[in-house]
Amino acid sequence: MRKLIALTLLSALSASALATPPDAPNRLFQGRDLFALQLATDPQIRPDGREVAYTRVSFDIMTDRGRQSIWLVDAESGEQRPLVTSAGSHSQPRWSPTADRIAYVSTAEGGRPQLFVRWLQSNQTAKLADLTSAPGNVTWSPDGKWLAFTMFAPDEKARLGEAPPKPEGAEWAPPLELITDIVYRTDEGGYLKPGYTHIYVVSADGGAPRQLTFGAYNERGPISWAADGKSLLVTGNRRENWQREPVNSEIYRVTLADGAIQELTKRNGPDNGAVISPDGKSIAYLSFEDKYLGYQNAELNVMGLDGSNPRSLTASLDRTIDDATWAHDGRSLYVQYDDKAITKVARVSLNGRVETVVEGVSGGSLDRPYTGGQFTVADNGAVAFTSGSTQRPTDISIARGGRVRQLTNLNEGSLGGKTLGDVKPLKVKSSFDQRDIAAWIVTPPNFDRSKKYPLILEIHGGPFAAYGPRFSTDYQLYAAAGYAVLYTNPRGSTSYGDEFANLIHHKYPSQDYDDLMSAVDAAIAEGYVDADNLFVTGGSGGGILTAWIVGKTTRFKAAVSQKPVINWASTVLTTDVAPFMPKYWFGKLPWEDPDAYWKRSPLSLVGNVKTPTLVLVGDQDFRTPLSDSEQYYQALQLAGVPTGLVKVPGASHGGLTARPSQSAAKASAILAWFERYRGKPAPIAPTL
Numbered sequence: 007m008r009k010l011i012a013l014t015l016l017s018a019l020s021a022s023a024l025a026t027p028p029d030a031p032n033r034l035f036q037g038r039d040l041f042a043l044q045l046a047t048d049p050q051i052r053p054d055g056r057e058v059a060y061t062r063v064s065f066d067i068m069t070d071r072g073r074q075s076i077w078l079v080d081a082e083s084g085e086q087r088p089l090v091t092s093a094g095s096h097s098q099p100r101w102s103p104t105a106d107r108i109a110y111v112s113t114a115e116g117g118r119p120q121l122f123v124r125w126l127q128s129n130q131t132a133k134l135a136d137l138t139s140a141p142g143n144v145t146w147s148p149d150g151k152w153l154a155f156t157m158f159a160p161d162e163k164a165r166l167g168e169a170p171p172k173p174e175g176a177e178w179a180p181p182l183e184l185i186t187d188i189v190y191r192t193d194e195g196g197y198l199k200p201g202y203t204h205i206y207v208v209s210a211d212g213g214a215p216r217q218l219t220f221g222a223y224n225e226r227g228p229i230s231w232a233a234d235g236k237s238l239l240v241t242g243n244r245r246e247n248w249q250r251e252p253v254n255s256e257i258y259r260v261t262l263a264d265g266a267i268q269e270l271t272k273r274n275g276p277d278n279g280a281v282i283s284p285d286g287k288s289i290a291y292l293s294f295e296d297k298y299l300g301y302q303n304a305e306l307n308v309m310g311l312d313g314s315n316p317r318s319l320t321a322s323l324d325r326t327i328d329d330a331t332w333a334h335d336g337r338s339l340y341v342q343y344d345d346k347a348i349t350k351v352a353r354v355s356l357n358g359r360v361e362t363v364v365e366g367v368s369g370g371s372l373d374r375p376y377t378g379g380q381f382t383v384a385d386n387g388a389v390a391f392t393s394g395s396t397q398r399p400t401d402i403s404i405a406r407g408g409r410v411r412q413l414t415n416l417n418e419g420s421l422g423g424k425t426l427g428d429v430k431p432l433k434v435k436s437s438f439d440q441r442d443i444a445a446w447i448v449t450p451p452n453f454d455r456s457k458k459y460p461l462i463l464e465i466h467g468g469p470f471a472a473y474g475p476r477f478s479t480d481y482q483l484y485a486a487a488g489y490a491v492l493y494t495n496p497r498g499s500t501s502y503g504d505e506f507a508n509l510i511h512h513k514y515p516s517q518d519y520d521d522l523m524s525a526v527d528a529a530i531a532e533g534y535v536d537a538d539n540l541f542v543t544g545g546s547g548g549g550i551l552t553a554w555i556v557g558k559t560t561r562f563k564a565a566v567s568q569k570p571v572i573n574w575a576s577t578v579l580t581t582d583v584a585p586f587m588p589k590y591w592f593g594k595l596p597w598e599d600p601d602a603y604w605k606r607s608p609l610s611l612v613g614n615v616k617t618p619t620l621v622l623v624g625d626q627d628f629r630t631p632l633s634d635s636e637q638y639y640q641a642l643q644l645a646g647v648p649t650g651l652v653k654v655p656g657a658s659h660g661g662l663t664a665r666p667s668q669s670a671a672k673a674s675a676i677l678a679w680f681e682r683y684r685g686k687p688a689p690i691a692p693t694l
Contacts, residue, residue, distance in 0.1 A: 037670030143227025233286025557611025
């Protein structure tokens with residue numbers, strides 16, 4: 007195999023050396039084009055609404071990594087100017103209350119994230135302190151004299167026994183490592199270092215940071231200052247059993263003078279996202295009463311400054327509120343939520359009236375079209391938000407007085423000369439219960455309805471998540487290769503209400519399979535899909551469903567299961583969300599109900615699989631660990647099913663496509679696997 011790969015590479019290099027320069031630019035979207043894309047994220051509108059600071063993400067082809075810089079864009083003219091674009095990565099721009107300064111986080115000095123302030127009138131910059139870890143949730147005090155932030159505080163390593171004394175100059179093995187926490191590694195950070203995340207404050211004029219919270223607990227943002235600047239609100243769980251309560255959290259008031267902590271909420275469930283009203287008398291926050299369901303709507307609540315008289319403002323909305331901020335007059339709040347795969351910003355009055363302000367907020371996902379996005383609000387009610395479309399990644403737009411203007415157009419240079427696949431909605435009714443299932447189909451560039459195209463069904467993860475009409479690099483690469491791409495929001499998807507999401511509660515996978523097959527049938531009925539050339543892939547929850555599908559049907563020519571759960575029992579015992587999965591997705595632990603775990607595991611269907619199935623996973627995936635993918639690969643090998651295992655070096659679950667080269671290579675590997683079986687009769691697996 008290694009010799010074959012080497013010969014293939016040599017052949018490719020020789021062909022490249024002999025190739026003549028192209029006569030014209032390639033108008034199709036290619037893997038190399040990923041390096042030219044840019045994203046606008048984290049829009050921060052100036053208090054008076056005149057400018058928006060935002061973080062621009064670009065990609066360095068020499069380092070194969072994203073790079074962040076901070077830009078300012080004029081809200082009227084759209085004229086842009088760089089704020090911080092020097093060497094390093096720069097993010098989290100935050101306006102001071104009087105808009106004369108911007109705080110931000112930068113790796114410009116020594117490569118470690120540090121907290122800086124730029125004085126806009128003099129254009130001078132200063133590092134405020136020498137921080138030991140990256141600061142997060144940076145927030146100005148109302149008087150502009152302090153900055154609060156979260157930061158990791160290291161702790162001593164736990165020990166159990168010790169090695170004998172080491173002779174001077176001896177080279178011994180590293181000391182033993184003792185693990186005692188139930189969550190000891192995360193997909194985002196790998197194996198955890200001993201310590202906790204706490205709240206700090208530092209003078210806006212610079213100086214030593216002061217730690218406000220302590221103990222064997224974690225606090226997180228957002229941080230909200232009291233109007234008098236004497237205290238602030240944070241989210242955490244300081245109960246003794248907090249490590250085994252993955253959803254439960256409370257809102258705490260922390261006094262600046264002495265670090266005294268007061269618990270303001272006591273609900274069994276998440277209380278978070280607290281923001282104090284402009285008059286300092288009320289607190290808005292997001293919460294729900296935990297019923298141990300797979301999915302539950304987070305509602306917008308308001309309570310008194312002391313935690314008294316809590317009430318929900320959005321109980322009748324049947325949508326999850328993702329973010330909330332007070333209007334300047336304190337009479338209403340601006341919120342963000344997904345509604346039928348469209349991300350909106352709405353104004354919610356204190357009597358619960360919801361009025362849409364913005365539609366089409368877009369998130370920062372590049373490879374797949376997930377919903378989401380970000381917004382901020384100026385004192386005059388102007389809303390800055392991340393916008394996008396099926397043809398472009400995120401830009402910055404502003405909404406004011408019923409008028410929406412796009413302020414940036416970051417990808418016109420790279421995508422303006424490309425012919426991209428069109429994205430159109432597809433009407434689907436589930437064969438199971440005739441429910442409407444949202445779906446979209448991406449047609450290849452230069453689409454001709456009279457022709458027949460192979461189809462890729464691509465399935466979202468989560469499973470409690472949603473796709474929408476957004477830009478996707480994966481889909482554009484598939485479409486450029488001549489495939490139609492079908493994507494859907496089957497039951498279990500969010501943004502369609504609590505009941506629709508919980509149709510898969512304690513039974514996932516289940517009838518979401520029927521929804522997906524109904525979408526394939528609807529695509530074939532359009533007349534331009536080749537029913538004899540169907541392919542399927544998906545990541546995470548989509549990887550699970552891909553493996554489930556090939557265990558249920560042989561209608562697909564080939565499949566690629568990306569970062570899947572294959573054996574629920576082994577996943578629960580190795581995932582970084584072990585306290586969550588059994589409690590909310592099964593109701594019992596694996597040894598308490600092994601039959602339920604087995605019946606919902608794609609591994610139980612391996613004996614039915616005839617479809618050539620590739621397995622693809624990051625080798626640092628701690629959410630759906632590598633071991634599950636290896637189980638599936640080995641099982642398919644033992645069953646005689648054509649298979650392969652692709653490992654993405656250094657990639658986590660969430661970072662599978664973080665590096666452009668790996669994102670392009672992943673899509674290329676999937677297409678190569680499909681091309682191997684395109685137009686050919688599906689092989690019949692031999693009997694062992």
